[in-house]
Amino acid sequence: MAKPGDQRPPEDSFGAHLARLRIAAGLSLRDVEEATDHEVSNAYLSQLEKSKITKPSPHILYALAPVLKTSYEDLMKRAGYITSDQDGRGRKQTKVAAFAVQDLTPEEERSLLDYLAMIRKQKRK
Structure with a gap:
C-alpha cells in the first residue's frame, strides 16, 4: 500500500x-x-x-x-516564470516578471513593460 x-x-x-x-x-x-x-x-x-x-x-x-x-x-x-499573452493587435507579448523583484504589483509590471517599450523605441530611431 x-x-x-x-x-x-x-x-x-x-x-x-x-x-x-x-x-x-x-x-x-x-x-x-x-x-x-x-x-x-x-x-x-x-x-x-x-x-x-x-x-x-x-x-x-x-x-x-x-x-x-x-x-x-x-x-x-x-515553471510559470514566462507567460505569453496576445495584445490587442494579435501579437504575442511575453512577460518575464521572474527576473524582476518578486511580488510585483500589476501596476509595477505594466510600468516596467512600458519602460522597456520606450527603450526599444529609442533604439529604433
Whole structure:
C-alpha cells in the first residue's frame, strides 16, 4: 500500500515533465547532478520531479536545460516564470516578471513593460 507522501504527481505537472526529459535523455538523478557540476543535487531534482518543490529558481532551470536537452525558455514557461499573452493587435507579448523583484504589483509590471517599450523605441530611431 502506498504511503500518503509517496503519491505521484499528475502527468501534466512540471515535475513529471522534468522526469520525462531526464528519462528520455537516459540519465539517472546522479547523472544530472554530475552533469550540472553539482549545481542541482540529485535529492533536489528528485523533489522537483515528485512536485514536492514546484518553483525552482531560474538559475536551476538554466543549469538543467542543456543537460535535459531542452530549451531554457521552455523550462521557464513550464515553471510559470514566462507567460505569453496576445495584445490587442494579435501579437504575442511575453512577460518575464521572474527576473524582476518578486511580488510585483500589476501596476509595477505594466510600468516596467512600458519602460522597456520606450527603450526599444529609442533604439529604433
